[in-house]
Amino acid sequence: MNKIISDISDYIFISDEPEKVDAIFLPGGSHPEQPEYAAELYHKGYAKWLIPSGGVSVKRDKWPGVRSKAEIYTGDYQSDCAFFIDVFAKNGVPIDAIIGEDKSRHTRDNAFLSRKAVDESGIDIKTALIVCKAFHARRCLMLYQMAFPNVEIKVCPVHCYNITKDNWFTTENGIDRVLGELARCGNQFVGDMKSYLSSITNN
Numbered sequence: 001m002n003k004i005i006s007d008i009s010d011y012i013f014i015s016d017e018p019e020k021v022d023a024i025f026l027p028g029g030s031h032p033e034q035p036e037y038a039a040e041l042y043h044k045g046y047a048k049w050l051i052p053s054g055g056v057s058v059k060r061d062k063w064p065g066v067r068s069k070a071e072i073y074t075g076d077y078q079s080d081c082a083f084f085i086d087v088f089a090k091n092g093v094p095i096d097a098i099i100g101e102d103k104s105r106h107t108r109d110n111a112f113l114s115r116k117a118v119d120e121s122g123i124d125i126k127t128a129l130i131v132c133k134a135f136h137a138r139r140c141l142m143l144y145q146m147a148f149p150n151v152e153i154k155v156c157p158v159h160c161y162n163i164t165k166d167n168w169f170t171t172e173n174g175i176d177r178v179l180g181e182l183a184r185c186g187n188q189f190v191g192d193m194k195s196y197l198s199s200i201t202n203n
Contacts, residue, residue: 012182013135015155015156024050025111026050028081029067029080030080034132052084052085053109054079055103062078081102085100107139126150127151130156132157133158
């Protein structure tokens with residue numbers, strides 16, 4: 001593989017093996033594979049809490065609809081969070097294991113409003129997994145690490161849009177998605193990173 005492609009792939013597509021943690025974070029989305037996988041991990045005893053996040057994307061005026069398995073998930077969903085909670089319910093997750101937030105409009109909100117929801121719930125999280133789209137992994141990890149600086153976080157991704165570490169560079173959609181993520185991992189972090197670096201160098 002070309003080294004430029006492999007370097008980008010290694011940076012963007014983070015993937016860890018699941019391990020037992022306190023909670024699983026789910027940044028917003030409209031693919032059921034994400035909450036289905038989190039539900040599977042929950043039932044296997046990997047986490048006590050599931051923390052779905054997401055309202056309506058800042059790019060849209062309404063929720064876009066279910067991207068796959070729409071014949072199973074047929075609710076009148078108004079947010080990513082509502083959709084994820086219904087997927088959890090249909091996959092046997094008890095409601096008292098879920099701490100959701102439905103106001104976020106982008107990934108930074110997913111992380112920081114999840115932090116607000118966790119703080120308000122009073123639960124203590126020391127370790128967590130993020131279940132997100134594979135090409136979204138690096139940006140999710142960076143933002144959730146900033147929102148939860150004292151939590152050890154790993155990423156267990158799912159593949160959506162048929163975009164993987166091994167094939168993203170073979171289609172126009174894959175290239176656009178991954179290079180878009182690469183750009184956002186720089187330009188969306190200027191203010192947050194300056195604040196973060198200031199906090200750690202002054203302590």
